[in-house]
Amino acid sequence: DQQVKQNSPSLSVQEGRISILNCDYTNSMFDYFLWYKKYPAEGPTFLISISSIKDKNEDGRFTVFLNKSAKHLSLHIVPSQPGDSAVYFCAASEGGSNYKLTFGKGTLLTVNP
């Protein structure tokens, strides 16, 4: 079951630069998308979300872009900081903010000082 795919298992960037994490989905019924960050031995922490009626949502250093025609979303972190180093999960649901989420496998982001 690969309804939500994060094709890059890892990403390494320099502090201060932009981090771009990508996510693709196949289920056209998904209409709400979220990004979570996870540190080891902790649960996922909500970062930012976007509804399918929008194509961009911004919160501080974090911006999520949604391309519905391509079934693709991305998370931009600018500027990246060493504390951003974590696993980032893309997740999606049908029916608005119904939290029966389908997760991607995650991308390990490492921000180097």
Added chain:
Amino acid sequence: EPEVTQTPSHQVTQMGQEVILRCVPISNHLYFYWYRQILGQKVEFLVSFYNNEISEKSEIFDDQFSVERPDGSNFTLKIRSTKLEDSAMYFCASYQGYNSPLHFGNGTRLTVT
């Protein structure tokens, strides 16, 4: 900041034994979830719970699993007769209502031997 609390952080049990995983959701939250993550795999939805009943469950959530909100604060997941393949990280999550984020606990690592 209020958080979802899960106990124990690690539970070891023998195959065939019953386990109860405990969660204290955030106090004014109304919707409760269990997710699990088998090592190396995706975070998977198990069950959602609202108004003292199951709203939705996945095909993983078979008759061996049950959930309960025994009082105003706790939310439990019971596995009646554990199998080796139940070994995973189990995450409890809760949210307040529409347009609020889903908050996860730090998880209980269940090891079935």
